[in-house]
Amino acid sequence: MTPAPTSSLDLCRPEARSLPIYNAGISERTARAKYNLARVTKLASNENPFGVSPAVIEVFERAFHQIYRYPDPKCTALRERIQALNAIEADRIVFGNGSEDIIEMLCKALLSPGDRVVTLAPTFGLHEIFPLMMGATVDKVRINADFGYDLPLWRRSLCRAPVKLVMFSTPSNPVGCILRTAEFRELINAAPPDAVLVVDEAYHEYAAHEDYPDSLKLLSAQPRPWLVLRTFSKAYSLAGLRIGYGLASDAELVSILDRVRTPFNVNSAAQEAALAALSDAEHLQATVSATARERDLLADRLNSVESVQGYGLRIAPSRANFLFIDTANSSREIAEALLRLGVIVKPWLEPGYDTFIRVSVGRRADNEHFMEAFEHVMRRRQIDLG
Numbered sequence: 001m002t003p004a005p006t007s008s009l010d011l012c013r014p015e016a017r018s019l020p021i022y023n024a025g026i027s028e029r030t031a032r033a034k035y036n037l038a039r040v041t042k043l044a045s046n047e048n049p050f051g052v053s054p055a056v057i058e059v060f061e062r063a064f065h066q067i068y069r070y071p072d073p074k075c076t077a078l079r080e081r082i083q084a085l086n087a088i089e090a091d092r093i094v095f096g097n098g099s100e101d102i103i104e105m106l107c108k109a110l111l112s113p114g115d116r117v118v119t120l121a122p123t124f125g126l127h128e129i130f131p132l133m134m135g136a137t138v139d140k141v142r143i144n145a146d147f148g149y150d151l152p153l154w155r156r157s158l159c160r161a162p163v164k165l166v167m168f169s170t171p172s173n174p175v176g177c178i179l180r181t182a183e184f185r186e187l188i189n190a191a192p193p194d195a196v197l198v199v200d201e202a203y204h205e206y207a208a209h210e211d212y213p214d215s216l217k218l219l220s221a222q223p224r225p226w227l228v229l230r231t232f233s234k235a236y237s238l239a240g241l242r243i244g245y246g247l248a249s250d251a252e253l254v255s256i257l258d259r260v261r262t263p264f265n266v267n268s269a270a271q272e273a274a275l276a277a278l279s280d281a282e283h284l285q286a287t288v289s290a291t292a293r294e295r296d297l298l299a300d301r302l303n304s305v306e307s308v309q310g311y312g313l314r315i316a317p318s319r320a321n322f323l324f325i326d327t328a329n330s331s332r333e334i335a336e337a338l339l340r341l342g343v344i345v346k347p348w349l350e351p352g353y354d355t356f357i358r359v360s361v362g363r364r365a366d367n368e369h370f371m372e373a374f375e376h377v378m379r380r381r382q383i384d385l386g
């Protein structure tokens with residue numbers, strides 16, 4: 001008798017089997033097909049809606065002719081540029097196929113089953129999923145009622161040793177809050193001396209402000225190993241090419257990450273495009289400023305709708321290119337109703353935050369499409385409930 005086939009699930013590591021699935025959202029094409037939509041506005045992945053610099057388009061053709069070759073595994077030219085921009089030694093820089101690749105490398109290299117990771121709640125999904133994949137336990141520190149980092153809670157969580165990894169984003173995804181300088185110092189100083197600190201600054205370029213700290217300076221002034229993560233996916237508009245980097249406390253940490261990364265993890269077009277994007281500071285500044293203006297306009301619109309209609313909305317103040325909105329309804333249902341009207345947003349599904357949607361800031365017409373659809377959906381809900 002032939003033995004019963006083994007299920008793939010049975011062959012899986014238990015950590016992988018129970019892993020939550022990252023909510024990567026849906027594409028415009030899928031949305032269009034699902035509801036037969038003529039117009040789709042995608043505000044779900046915090047991309048830069050103003051597109052790439054002309055300098056990127058120019059180098060892209062050159063990069064295209066080189067795709068028969070493997071990419072430079074050390075990203076040498078880009079490394080030199082980032083080294084100069086950040087005044088850091090070349091061997092303290094690591095590159096990834098998106099910064100998410102570096103989060104995965106970190107977890108693979110540092111975490112063993114039972115290690116404890118402390119992160120934020122609500123959190124960027126991969127800050128939780130990759131540690132769980134390695135069998136670590138993840139403690140999530142909730143934001144406070146004002147949508148900020150809850151420092152007393154962080155202190156309490158960090159003093160419960162051991163802590164292997166402290167990982168959080170600032171500006172935070174999905175909330176948009178930043179850790180101010182004094183808070184930043186307090187949080188890192190509360191960590192045990194043998195914890196590794198990972199500060200994910202995916203939205204760094206949007207946060208410039210006098211109270212947004214120079215994390216490299218603050219981290220350099222303390223003894224724990226650390227890594228600051230940055231990406232070209234957001235303000236630099238290269239999400240589709242996949243490239244991010246990390247700045248580390250020491251070359252040893254980078255050499256450990258190098259051991260677990262795939263050797264050619266950053267494609268050649270991405271390396272060229274990142275260099276070109278860095279060369280156009282004007283484009284960066286113009287699109288970041290336009291996004292900040294649109295974000296504040298959108299927040300004002302939402303707040304005034306709330307004050308007139310009283311839907312029970314709460315809009316978190318944001319220093320990034322998105323807004324986190326408590327809809328006081330099921331986020332899944334609101335997002336689906338918006339999708340029917342052609343607007344893709346991200347329903348937050350994390351326990352405790354599943355009435356929130358995260359809306360990326362688009363161009364003016366995109367944001368107007370969202371507002372129109374959102375008001376329609378919320379009005380309908382009120383009528384249905386009334």
Ligand SMILES: Cc1ncc(COP(=O)(O)O)c(C=O)c1O
Pocket residue numbers: 045046097098099100101124169172173200202230231232233239242243244
């Ligand atoms: C906080 C944070 N970190 C990392 C990433 C990953 O970005 P990428 O892999 O595109 O560099 C994202 C993307 O949304 C993010 O929000």
